[in-house]
Amino acid sequence: MQLGDAFLWVAKAVFSQRQRSLLTILGIAIGITAVTLLTSIGEGLRLYLLESFSQFGTRIIAVTPGRVTTQGMAGMLSSVKPLTVDDAQSLRRLPYVTAVVPLVSGTARVEAGSLGRDTNVIGANHEAARAWQMAVAQGRFLPDDDPVAARAYAVIGAKLKQELFREQNPLGQLIRVGGNRYRVIGVMESKGQMLGFDLDDVVYIPTGRGLQLFDRESLMEVDVVFGPEISSSEIGQRIRQSLSSRHGREDFTLFTQEDMLSSLDSILSFLTLAVAGLGSISLFVGAVGVLTIMITALKERTPEIGLLRALGARRLQILLLFLGEAVVLAGSGGVAGIAIAVSLVGAALLAVPSLPLAINLGYLLLALLLSMVIGLLAGIIPALHAARLDPIEALRDE
Numbered sequence: 001m002q003l004g005d006a007f008l009w010v011a012k013a014v015f016s017q018r019q020r021s022l023l024t025i026l027g028i029a030i031g032i033t034a035v036t037l038l039t040s041i042g043e044g045l046r047l048y049l050l051e052s053f054s055q056f057g058t059r060i061i062a063v064t065p066g067r068v069t070t071q072g073m074a075g076m077l078s079s080v081k082p083l084t085v086d087d088a089q090s091l092r093r094l095p096y097v098t099a100v101v102p103l104v105s106g107t108a109r110v111e112a113g114s115l116g117r118d119t120n121v122i123g124a125n126h127e128a129a130r131a132w133q134m135a136v137a138q139g140r141f142l143p144d145d146d147p148v149a150a151r152a153y154a155v156i157g158a159k160l161k162q163e164l165f166r167e168q169n170p171l172g173q174l175i176r177v178g179g180n181r182y183r184v185i186g187v188m189e190s191k192g193q194m195l196g197f198d199l200d201d202v203v204y205i206p207t208g209r210g211l212q213l214f215d216r217e218s219l220m221e222v223d224v225v226f227g228p229e230i231s232s233s234e235i236g237q238r239i240r241q242s243l244s245s246r247h248g249r250e251d252f253t254l255f256t257q258e259d260m261l262s263s264l265d266s267i268l269s270f271l272t273l274a275v276a277g278l279g280s281i282s283l284f285v286g287a288v289g290v291l292t293i294m295i296t297a298l299k300e301r302t303p304e305i306g307l308l309r310a311l312g313a314r315r316l317q318i319l320l321l322f323l324g325e326a327v328v329l330a331g332s333g334g335v336a337g338i339a340i341a342v343s344l345v346g347a348a349l350l351a352v353p354s355l356p357l358a359i360n361l362g363y364l365l366l367a368l369l370l371s372m373v374i375g376l377l378a379g380i381i382p383a384l385h386a387a388r389l390d391p392i393e394a395l396r397d398e
Helices: 003-016 018-054 085-091 158-165 207-213 231-246 256-302 302-310 315-351 361-388 392-395
Strands: 060-065 099-113 115-124 136-139 154-155 176-178 178-186 202-206 221-226 252-256
Touching: 018 256, 018 315, 060 231, 085 099, 085 207, 085 221, 085 231, 099 136, 099 158, 099 178, 099 207, 115 207, 154 158, 158 178, 176 202, 178 202, 202 207, 207 252, 221 231, 231 252, 256 361, 256 392, 315 361
Parallel strands: 115 202, 154 178
Antiparallel strands: 060 221, 060 252, 099 115, 099 176, 099 221, 136 178, 154 202, 176 178
């Protein structure tokens, strides 16, 4: 049997029973559509979260007080010595360090005139906006004051400005933060939300005043930004040496942005594959459809198989013919499913551009390959039966 004849035989087998073939293709298509949509959602969420975490830069190390042991959270554990503003100042003298932000945060009542709301208060220094890659929309950020005795200046987020001042210009206005008066000198550009934390509903005050407001001795975190000339592991080692010499031991914890992003990427990629695995269960329905149509085709074409064998077709050729038919049916369903899924994702993004959806070409190819494998597995048993038919007995079924 020539290769062209084999293709014609498979095409005739598929198109001779169009309704049955269409239903089989539809079953595979629905399964592939489900898998593709789920992976698109997972990939979109992965990219969204990575972008959210990386918007503050990747060359940054967070130093928190206390050692993370069997319980608790970094920044919430008691340590022998608190992480102080002086500790942060000492880190600024390390080579290749471009910014150091001593940080304390909490929630307090913020009032302007007769309006007030409970919101997030962040105690930081003048380098915070540059370190976190944030821009000021109006006015300026906190000035370079004495870290312990800074002036009572505040910078507010875009949402907080709208809630407290509406259309008025907030610059130069007085607000009360936790009962203390501050003068507004800047308004930040809108940054949106990150993992439920509204970056626009925030007021920034000097670090020293934040420690007084929340009655804390220890900073919650010190963010160290370093230049591209040095790796995160090298600068991390220098930070450990500097703080250990000051504290007498390593009673703090370092978190590098690179490690966090790498771990997050690995976890989210695994979850995407796990979700795709759950969605692939629907492909079993399509596999059953392929198996059913191939068994039916075997019974209908028994005389034809006998004739082919009598004319000299080998068992391997008969096996490949039936496998080819199964793969064509499953592959057609895979292509149709991918086309449907891509169309749905495109339509959803056109309707709501902010949806966290993303098409990954690798997952599309994997879904198409999966449909082929399903066709191969579903068709192999009927194909083996067809190849083993005795030509004389098969011709008697005519």
